[in-house]
Amino acid sequence: MQKEKRKNSRKPMRYTAWVAMENSQLHGCVVADISETGARLDVENSEQLPDNFTLLLSGQRNNTPHRHCHVVWRLPNQIGVHFEKRIAEPVKPTAVAKPDDRDTPAAEPASAESA
Numbered sequence: 001m002q003k004e005k006r007k008n009s010r011k012p013m014r015y016t017a018w019v020a021m022e023n024s025q026l027h028g029c030v031v032a033d034i035s036e037t038g039a040r041l042d043v044e045n046s047e048q049l050p051d052n053f054t055l056l057l058s059g060q061r062n063n064t065p066h067r068h069c070h071v072v073w074r075l076p077n078q079i080g081v082h083f084e085k086r087i088a089e090p091v092k093p094t095a096v097a098k099p100d101d102r103d104t105p106a107a108e109p110a111s112a113e114s115a
Helices: none
Strands: 011-020 028-035 038-042 054-057 066-075 078-083
Touching: 028 054, 038 066
Parallel strands: none
Antiparallel strands: 011 028, 011 054, 028 038, 038 078, 054 066, 066 078
């Protein structure tokens, strides 16, 4: 049995995604497993895909989650990709103090004399 060489563990999944080609063509694929640094993709014909591409996690190009990928290995119907950049650490929400109504003086009601 071979020893696992990956630095990050892969999580199995079955998720439909798309390979965005330079000529604006989309090729469907399935993310078979994924880690922080790469993924294994099931594809129809791995030889049709370039060495570098953008993996779209939705069929829409604008504002869709995506990863820039580099192919590191190929089989006829699978490829292994390395993500060019890590996903940025999520921004942790910070608590913002809500003004306490008791600390703010209440507005004086308008008197009949000032109207």
